[in-house]
Amino acid sequence: MTAGTGSRNGVSQAALRTLQSVIASEIVVKLPLPTVLRMAASVAFRPAAFEATLPLRFLDGQAALYIRQQMLYDSQQMSDPLVIIFGGKTKARVLDVLLSHPSESYHLRGLAQAAGTDSGNTSKLLKLLVEGGLVLAAPDRHSTRYSINSRSPLVAPLRQLVACAGLLMVDLREVAKSIDAGYIGVFGSVAAGTADTQSDIDVLVVGDLSIVAAQTAFKAVGRKHRRTVNVVAVTASELARKLRGGGAFWNSIAEGKKIDLKGAWIDVANSQAAAN
Amino acid sequence: MLRTAKQLQTEASAFAPCPQDKTAVRAWIGAAQAKAKDADNNTVSLGTRFEAAYDAAFFVALAVLNAEGWKSRSVEGHHGFVLEAACAAAGTSVATFDRLDAVRDVRNQKYAGVERTEADLRDAKAEFEDFSNIAIHWLQSNHAALLRQ
Numbered sequence: 001m002t003a004g005t006g007s008r009n010g011v012s013q014a015a016l017r018t019l020q021s022v023i024a025s026e027i028v029v030k031l032p033l034p035t036v037l038r039m040a041a042s043v044a045f046r047p048a049a050f051e052a053t054l055p056l057r058f059l060d061g062q063a064a065l066y067i068r069q070q071m072l073y074d075s076q077q078m079s080d081p082l083v084i085i086f087g088g089k090t091k092a093r094v095l096d097v098l099l100s101h102p103s104e105s106y107h108l109r110g111l112a113q114a115a116g117t118d119s120g121n122t123s124k125l126l127k128l129l130v131e132g133g134l135v136l137a138a139p140d141r142h143s144t145r146y147s148i149n150s151r152s153p154l155v156a157p158l159r160q161l162v163a164c165a166g167l168l169m170v171d172l173r174e175v176a177k178s179i180d181a182g183y184i185g186v187f188g189s190v191a192a193g194t195a196d197t198q199s200d201i202d203v204l205v206v207g208d209l210s211i212v213a214a215q216t217a218f219k220a221v222g223r224k225h226r227r228t229v230n231v232v233a234v235t236a237s238e239l240a241r242k243l244r245g246g247g248a249f250w251n252s253i254a255e256g257k258k259i260d261l262k263g264a265w266i267d268v269a270n271s272q273a274a275a276n
Numbered sequence: 277m278l279r280t281a282k283q284l285q286t287e288a289s290a291f292a293p294c295p296q297d298k299t300a301v302r303a304w305i306g307a308a309q310a311k312a313k314d315a316d317n318n319t320v321s322l323g324t325r326f327e328a329a330y331d332a333a334f335f336v337a338l339a340v341l342n343a344e345g346w347k348s349r350s351v352e353g354h355h356g357f358v359l360e361a362a363c364a365a366a367g368t369s370v371a372t373f374d375r376l377d378a379v380r381d382v383r384n385q386k387y388a389g390v391e392r393t394e395a396d397l398r399d400a401k402a403e404f405e406d407f408s409n410i411a412i413h414w415l416q417s418n419h420a421a422l423l424r425q
Contacts, residue, residue: 209395210393210395210396210398210399211382211385211390211392211393211396212375212378212379212382212395212396212399212400212403213378213395213399215378215381215382216374216375216378219374219377219378220374230381230385231381232385232390249388
């Protein structure tokens with residue numbers, strides 16, 4: 001790359017030099033956070049590249065904290081399946097919010113805040129989604145409220161996709177990784193795609209741990225998403241006994257839809273069938 | 277961050293102010309000790325012993341809240357609110373509250389016909405021990421007069 005016109009990690013070199021010189025002069029230490037953020041935006045702000053080039057110790061505490069939060073957020077996006085599938089953070093997060101809360105409507109700013117996106121890009125996306133019939137726009141005084149169009153034939157399959165791959169599932173999978181169990185999966189209304197925002201998240205854990213320990217493991221996710229997580233934990237032999245014994249609850253688990261968080265239900269079912 | 281009784285009073289009308297009651301605090305501590313003994317009684321069912329371990333922790337939580345000048349109101353979810361506010365008052369970690377609240381969740385699963393195991397009982401007793409040690413130490417440090425004869 002040629003100095004002055006090229007880019008380093010997506011940040012223009014010319015803009016970077018300008019910002020570096022400002023920071024080197026320690027002016028930035030005395031600047032309020034919004035000003036620092038405007039400066040950062042003006043150099044096509046990429047937090048990871050920013051820290052790689054500019055030591056955070058030059059920034060005041062609030063600005064450094066913001067940048068670290070952005071870096072954490074960016075790293076989460078990298079492992080976010082919806083971002084990969086939809087090809088962008090704004091599309092993924094806005095659709096995640098709208099599809100996860102089908103009975104709610106949002107003003108532009110409220111939606112952008114809930115989705116963690118900026119209002120400008122969210123507005124452009126909403127225009128396309130309304131034109132495509134996936135989102136409804138209803139006048140509300142001097143503003144507009146947006147909600148998912150439940151009559152669209154795309155909504156049911158997209159809700160299923162969000163149920164399997166949304167941020168809630170990303171967080172549940174992270175917890176599942178840390179639990180010593182052969183199988184962990186979501187069952188019930190969330191897996192079936194019929195849950196509303198008040199529905200509990202039912203989780204089945206097949207492993208040698210107590211229900212109390214399994215339940216404890218999911219507490220932080222429940223708190224973060226403001227949802228109740230109900231965990232049922234059984235050993236593999238106990239599961240076999242339950243499934244053989246039948247009963248409405250265990251039949252519904254065996255036959256209902258599941259979202260695998262760790263291991264695959266098909267393997268559990270096959271091993272149960274082989275044992276029988 | 278755990279919510280205090282004052283916050284939960286505002287958010288959910290879960291608590292009302294009340295005067296400290298030395299007799300009640302001592303009765304709850306005594307009841308908690310009796311329930312802890314019941315949790316060790318292997319002549320009764322696992323479910324009964326698990327319930328006793330949970331009750332023991334809940335009674336300690338009520339004692340902590342009375343010492344802080346609060347009584348619980350019978351709103352939906354009040355057991356969870358009592359445990360959270362008591363943990364906040366006694367200065368436990370969020371992790372301690374999560375484990376205690378998980379015992380409450382598992383206790384409530386009896387209504388769905390889910391059986392408790394030996395491992396669940398062991399965990400419930402351990403969570404009671406952990407919480408009551410912190411809570412009693414806090415009561416002794418901050419409200420010793422309430423514990424005296």
